[in-house]
Amino acid sequence: MNDAQLHDALARASSHVDAPQLAARALAGRSRRLRRRRAVVAAMVVLAVAVPSVLLDRDDRSADTVGTPQPTPTSTSTLEYVGDHRTQSVWDPFDLPTAPRRDSVLSTTLAAPETAPSIADNPLPDIVVAWSEARRDLRLLGSNGQWRSVPGTGSAIVGSLSDVVRPAISPTGDRVAMSTDAGILVVHASGEEQIIPWPPELEGPFDTRPALLWRPGDEGFVVMHWKQPWVVGFDGIGEPAPFGNKHSVGTLMVDPDDGTVREKRWKTNDLVEWDGDTATNRVIVLGYGERLVTRFGLVAYTGSPAQMGDVSRSGPVVLDAATGEIVGYAPVRDPSSVYSDNGFMTVQGFLDPDTVLLLVGPMNFRTMELGQEEWHLVAWHFRDGDFELITTGDTGMRSIEVAPALL
Secondary structure, eight states, rough: HHHHHHOOOOHHHTTTTTSSHHHHHHHHHHHHHHHHHHHHHHHHHHHHSSSSSSOOTOOTTTTOOOOOOOOOOOOGSSSTTTOOBBBBBOGGGGGGGGBBBBOOOSSSBBBSSSOOBBTTTTTTTTOEEEEETTEEEEEOOTTSSSSEEETTTGGOOOOSSOOOOOOOOOSSEEEEEEEEESSEEOOOOOOTTEOOOOOOGOOOOOOSOOOEOOOOEEEOOOEEEEEEEEEEEOOOOOEEOOOOOOOOOTEEETTTTTOOOOEEETTTEEEEETTTTTTEEEOOOOEEEEEEEEEEEEEEEEOOOOOOSSSTEEEEEHHHHHHHOOOEEEEEEEEETTTTTTOOEEEEEEEEEEEEEEEEEOOOOOTTTTTTTOOEEEEEEETTTTEEEEEEEEEGGOOOOEEEGGO
């Protein structure tokens, strides 16, 4: 079993054992060891930046054929980054309940009702939050504060390792999409539904149904199949994507405004920008990270930009997509990889060019059990380090999908 397979197996185990925190800790420990090895490799890459081009991952079949110039790594890709002025003070996620409140269409507490009227009979003006939960129909919250359900989605996936739909809200909040056994289910705020059939290669059965990334307008989706991402249109016609490769989940991003695809490749320590099937820009970005998003020419993720620094710290990071320069980093003490590998801090998107939306569940594996934590939607002003609290809920908030543009 290789590293990626072990990582995936431990991640799945965390939701299937009686003491899931044990699997989480095993995953965290494994990931820390992997990061230390990556740090050593990263340092070797830094020493080799005089080489005029960046060697590409052999698994990236399309990138091998693209002859674009290799930009010179910026100063933020050097070992001197740790302690840089863009690194903010270490903060504690447990302090978030005392942060100032940010005005929002959401109330100060967020909780989905057990049942809600069907959206087919009771339309919404838009979709701000999608709330998924095992064995329950998907629930949707509009900017008018009303909840609706999507009947049948509680059983839309059967026999996989995770029989829960993973919703993806469109950039404008007019639709929500999710992978199901029957195909890609698209639900409009107006109540209309559409099933996009899977291309034959994606019909399955699979261990899990792939996550979806919206492309702007009616261009369709990037389907995060574990072997190779696909691009699928609303007509059901699809083809393997020119970007990404095996285990690309979490490394691909789509700009919600212009559809630019960006890819972070940890093996080769580069960030690649794609225009169609052509790689138009590459910059070296060292460190590590999870769950990336992009907008306004920026990239945000949870992790650390440090190469040889203290791997017991992680936090939200923002970088300039064109240069790789770190714009902001707000580290937390994270010896058990709670907020990085174990997913208790996730970047949901950009609220504006200066603000990132975070979903944070303060957790201490030594003193708490899974499910005891509260979750918070938080606005992080990454240029000055301030936080604002938007809403708070129980452990059910962990899997929500949010439309940042509508908050």
